Amino acid sequence: AQKITQTQPGMFVQEKEAVTLDCTYDTSDPSYGLFWYKQPSSGEMIFLIYQGSYDQQNATEGRYSLNFQKARKSANLVISASQLGDSAMYFCAMREVGTGNQFYFGTGTSLTVIP
Amino acid sequence: ETGVTQTPRHLVMGMTNKKSLKCEQHLGHNAMYWYKQSAKKPLELMFVYNFKEQTENNSVPSRFSPECPNSSHLFLHLHTLQPEDSALYLCASSHRLAGGIQETQYFGPGTRLLVL
Numbered sequence: 001a002q003k004i005t006q007t008q009p010g011m012f013v014q015e016k017e018a019v020t021l022d023c024t025y026d027t028s029d030p031s032y033g034l035f036w037y038k039q040p041s042s043g044e045m046i047f048l049i050y051q052g053s054y055d056q057q058n059a060t061e062g063r064y065s066l067n068f069q070k071a072r073k074s075a076n077l078v079i080s081a082s083q084l085g086d087s088a089m090y091f092c093a094m095r096e097v098g099t100g101n102q103f104y105f106g107t108g109t110s111l112t113v114i115p
Numbered sequence: 116e117t118g119v120t121q122t123p124r125h126l127v128m129g130m131t132n133k134k135s136l137k138c139e140q141h142l143g144h145n146a147m148y149w150y151k152q153s154a155k156k157p158l159e160l161m162f163v164y165n166f167k168e169q170t171e172n173n174s175v176p177s178r179f180s181p182e183c184p185n186s187s188h189l190f191l192h193l194h195t196l197q198p199e200d201s202a203l204y205l206c207a208s209s210h211r212l213a214g215g216i217q218e219t220q221y222f223g224p225g226t227r228l229l230v231l
Contacts, residue, residue, distance in 0.1 A: 004157070031216055032216065033216040033218070035219065035220075037222070042224060043203055043205075043224050043225040043227065044224040044225065045205060045207070045222035046222075047220075047221060047222075050217055050219060052216050052217055053216065054216075091158070095216065095218060097216055102160065102171075103158075103160065103220060104157075105157045105158040106157060107155065107156065107157050108157075
C-alpha cells in the first residue's frame with residue numbers, strides 16, 4: 001500500500017488566492033512526522049513545513065499552513081495569497097520513527113499560479 | 116557555500132563510461148542520502164549514510180556505488196549504466212537525533228543524468 005497519496009496531479013490557482021494541496025498517509029506507527037517540500041523546475045527540493053504526530057496545533061510557516069487531521073490521516077498544505085513564484089511541484093512526505101531513516105514521498109502535485 | 120551542493124548539475128554519459136556524482140553539505144549534519152527521481156514516480160531512496168556508515172541500501176544495482184569519506188561529503192560512482200538509469204539524482208542531509216521525529220532532510224539541487 002502507498003504510504004503517501006497525493007491525488008491531485010495538477011492544480012491551478014489564481015494569483016493572490018489560496019489553494020489546498022491534498023495529502024493522505026498510511027501508518028500504524030504512533031510517532032511520525034509529516035513534511036511538505038516544493039520543487040521548482042530547477043530541481044532542488046525546498047523544505048516548507050513540518051507537522052509532528054503529537055503536535056496539538058496545525059503547523060504554520062508564513063503563507064504555508066498544514067491542515068492536520070489525524071483521525072482522517074490527512075495533512076493538506078494550504079498556501080495563502082498565491083504568488084507566481086509558487087508555481088512548482090509540491091511533495092508530501094512522511095517519516096516514521098519505527099522505520100528509522102526512511103522518508104516516504106508522494107508522487108507530487110504540480111501547482112500553476114495564473115496571473 | 117551554504118546548504119547542500121551537488122556537482123555536476125548535468126551529466127550525459129554512455130553506457131560504458133564511468134563517472135561520479137559529488138555531494139557536499141555545509142550544515143553540520145551527520146546523515147546523508149542519495150535519492151533517484153524519475154518522471155511520474157515517487158522519490159526512491161537509494162542509500163543512507165549515518166555517521167559515515169552505510170545503514171541502508173534499498174536493493175540498488177551494483178552499477179551504483181556510494182562512498183562517504185566523511186560526514187560532509189558523499190559520492191555516487193556510476194559505471195556501465197543503462198538508459199533507464201536516466202533521472203534526477205538528489206542528495207540530502209539531515210541531523211540525526213536518537214528517536215527524533217522532526218528530522219528534516221535538506222536537499223541539494225540534483226544532478227540530471229542522461230544515459231545514452
